[in-house]
Amino acid sequence: MLVAAGVAGTLVTNVSEISESVDTYGSDVAETIDTDIEIISDPGSNAVYNTSGNENITLLVKNTGAETLAADGSGLDVLVNGRYITDGNLTVTVRDTGPWRRGVVAELQINQKLATNDEHRVVVIANENREVFQFYVP
């Protein structure tokens, strides 16, 4: 009787915990599926690197999904040529201020010096959505 009660109690507690985790996981999966971004910068122009002489990379990222992303860019991970860019070297400004909704473009300023006469690769990741941008710096 006591053993049965103990087993039942453990069963209910564990299922409760697993249930909570399934709930969080379900929301995370839905968020990942709803998120979509596109890098719309024009690689053929010279507005990508060193535009005002300060050796920064300027990328335009458009939110093409259904999920509103964080306006300060805290949900983004950026890699330049495989190297992770820390928060201090990354500035995200959403165009026309306000939340970064579907259809809105955000400007990413990445403080990273690049070698000239070479091809470079930037990867922007938002909620497991990877976008790759390759360009040549003359």
Next chain:
Amino acid sequence: MAVLFIGLFVAVGIAYPTVQAAYDERRTAIQDRDERALDLRNTAIEFKNVSYDGTELTVNISNNGSTTLSVQRSDLLVNGVLQGQRDLDSVSVDGNTDRKLWQPGEVLSIVVTPNEKPVRVKFVTEQGVAITTEVT
């Protein structure tokens, strides 16, 4: 024995609604994504003409697809620089500047005064469909 069964029922009672809700959320997200993908496939735009008269750049784009596009959620890049909505001199659909919807078969006309001589123009829709051209 009965206690075990009661425990089992309570456990199923806790687990089932949560699992069902998670499954539903995921299914809705996948359906939404499929709708966006279909929208993307049905979108087609083309530059009708792009001209620069020394001061103003006029860009005419026709909607050749089957989706209605949003004027405000589309973006224009001149020489790789994004032109904000406030920087544009005029935006009109088939000559009407109050329009916010751009239907299939209509032409969107944007007039902007660029800071430097425009060489490349890129236009991006809400879904991310983009077209690029050089200015003659």
